[in-house]
């Protein structure tokens with residue numbers, strides 16, 4: 838057994854040691870890294886507020902998958918690239934999915950927005966296929982917006998990811 842995990846973060850390898858095996862990725866991000874953009878909503882994998890992206894090399898390129906950080910154990914990040922909402926903008930330059938959310942007014946109370954942005958980030962980088970409204974809905978199926986403003990969010994997905 839190993840008592841350390843390593844993963845990519847901001848273009849460098851992070852090693853984490855000495856953590857409790859039941860530590861969730863969400864607790865690691867919020868309590869250790871103090872990255873508070875990743876939200877805790879339901880804490881049981883239903884609402885998507887805690888969505889982050891994990892990148893792994895498959896088929897010769899990095900494929901990003903949205904995951905619920907509240908039910909993912911920190912140890913499961915070993916070997917992956919970990920991307921959170923704080924990582925997307927470069928200075929004042931928003932990531933295209935963030936810019937589309939702004940342009941389409943896709944954020945209301947804002948609590949679900951980081952998770953939605955991360956699902957869109959994964960969708961954006963998946964690429965390679967035309968995106969219709971149904972596919973955008975499917976990609977966002979794990980993200981609940983309690984303000985129920987889904988139409989502008991789906992519009993943002995179509996703008997940024999088609």
Ligand code: FES
Nearest residue numbers: 878879880885907
């Ligand atoms: Fe609701 Fe993680 S906090 S899915």
